[in-house]
Amino acid sequence: MSRILEFQNIKKSFSGREVLKGISFEVNKGDIVFILGTSGTGKSVLLKNLVGLLRPDSGAIIWHDKDISQYSEEQYLEVRKNCCLVFQQPALFDSMTLYENIAFGLRRLTNLNEEELDKQVRDSLKAVDLKEEILSLKPAAISYGMQKRLSIARSLCLNPEILLFDEPTTGLDPVSTQAINQLIFRLSRKYDTTSIVVSHDMHCALDIADYIIVLDKGKIVEQGDVDKIKCSEVPLVKDFLQEVLDANS
């Protein structure tokens, strides 16, 4: 399996407070990588470093054998076309219809004609199980869960090489949660899309992840495949696992 992405000793501080304290891991093509951790450990900051919304203070992010952490805004375009971030919040543009929300990125970053664009919008909407009737509505008119799914569709339609999900299922009902996890799984298996999923949900991590990373206070406390995580002796990991056991019983 080929390596597609590598974080090398990434550090990031905000006004003297160190949020990421040297993060290193690798991602293989087509894998589903789960990053688990409690609130405020810097999971979102980590993803934002990858797409260039934040820049690491030190360390390197290797994407296709090049260090992108020092790229200019212009160079980052290429990265952002191929690594799409689904934000923790839906982050849909309030002033646009849902159709425009999805089409906006396509118009900005690709050269599709209107017909192809329309097809792409509808396809990605179908992928997240939303009906076409809602396309003419504004974001405020649909539920939070639907907004979250639409925000996934918005990234999906760009056919990225890597999809980054920041807590895609937080705040969703169990059925939608299941549907989104299945979607991530399907994408990965069918199109070989690599996914990095930030989550609190150990249960679905054990279900669909190829690789799991557990963060605590800006450091990686455990990483490995599902079997390794299941036998981990790290207290935080055991807490996460205990929760899954409790939920099952």
Next chain:
Amino acid sequence: MLASVNQLLQIVAIGVLSIFRPPYRWKNYLREISFVGSESFLVVIICVSFAAIVTIIEASYHMTLVVQSDAMVPGFASLLIIRELGSVITALLIGSRVGAGWAAEVASMKISEQIDALKLLRIDPIKYLVSPKIVGSVLGTLLLGLAANIICLICAMFVTKLKLGYPMPTFISMTKLFVEVQDLVFASLKLMTFGFVVPIIACFYGFRAKSGAEGVGSATTQAVVSISVAIIFLDFVLSYVFSHFY
């Protein structure tokens, strides 16, 4: 502190320069102009009308007291309205009504990560959000302010007739005598300056909003207070500068 000044200057520089650079988002410009108009028209009209009434009543009382005649009231009142009241009241109302709306809009876009989403699509948030607001606010404030001046004068004219008994043609000829073209030019300059600072300050606080629901609230409050202070201060500066030309 330095970072804030830097950010403010960036908003001003990019916001202004982007107006003249494609792509021109005409729809956004029109939307902001109509936002300024629709949000503030009614309240501006009501407020300047009352200001006109108070001006006439106060001026006539004091003039009668001091020089035993209120013959100069129409002229002085017109001058005061055009040089000060019409513009400042309009700007303060637009500042609180529209400025609050814009600060809240940008702040909620910030905390809901829409600003980040824009950046990922290679859209400069300042160009996308601030520039249309500058255009909308400068033009909107100018038009609304001129309309407010006219309505204020008309109101003053009615009150002068009802309260002081001067016929309307007298009011008009007195106004013509006192008010010069340069007063109108200065009033327009004032209005455009006020119109310029409203979106700048509103967006500045919006972009700095801290996450959480109170983030939007405090950004909005801070924006409105700063806008009001800025307008009053700029009014003083401009009046001082213009006074050399009277």
